[in-house]
Amino acid sequence: DADVTQTPRNRITKTGKRIMLECSQTKGHDRMYWYRQDPGLGLRLIYYSFDVKDINKGEISDGYSVSRQAQAKFSLSLESAIPNQTALYFCATSDVGTNTEAFFGQGTRLTVV
Amino acid sequence: SQKIEQNSEALNIQEGKTATLTCNYTNYSPAYLQWYRQDPGRGPVFLLLIRENEKEKRKERLKVTFDTTLKQSLFHITASQPADSATYLCALVGTEGSYIPTFGRGTSLIVHP
Secondary structure, three states: OOOEEEEOOEEEEOOOOOEEEEEEEOOOOOEEEEEEEEOOOEEEEEEEEEEOOEEEEOOOOOOEEEEEEEOOEEEEEEOOOOHHHOEEEEEEEEOOOOOOOOEEOOOEEEEEO | OOEEEEOOOOEEEEOOOOEEEEEEEEOOOOOEEEEEEEOOOOOOEEEEEEEOOOOEEEEOOEEEEEEOOOOEEEEEEOOOOHHHOEEEEEEEEOHHHOOOOEEOOOEEEEEEO
């Protein structure tokens, strides 16, 4: 089983719909992240959480919300999807500390039509 | 604001040659720098980390250098193989970003047989 699992892997939704992307991890890490990747723009941080009670906005949080249901689960919601939210979304996790790597999920390809 | 630059043009090399990828940054004092590999449609996978007080790090056919004066890291793959073809991302980690990886856009490497 993958260390970081994202569901769904692919999703097509209509403009204005609410959609939730889910992420779970088995690494036992406290830190979890949501990134968005667009061609030519690289990975940009949407939200991050350092523990269950800690939620922080990243570089591009407008139009998104998150929920940290447990140490292992971190979900990303688009309250009212718009076409420019079409992108590849990645969940990642890392351990506490200053020199540890990030572990990424397989990604969710979201298309808003 | 922080800026991380990686060559946006793909790097094409012949099998067996050494590939060298560049990561430059401004307005940042990272504690360390990471390199990741990303295959199409998949999440980034961690390769190497180098700390600010290290000049060079090696792992098998991979070598990373880090020059904090030039604000530059070089990533080398020696004896390159077609299987090395992928996008390579550098990420800065430091206090400015709460030790969350901040990624460059990545450079695509294509190794021709």
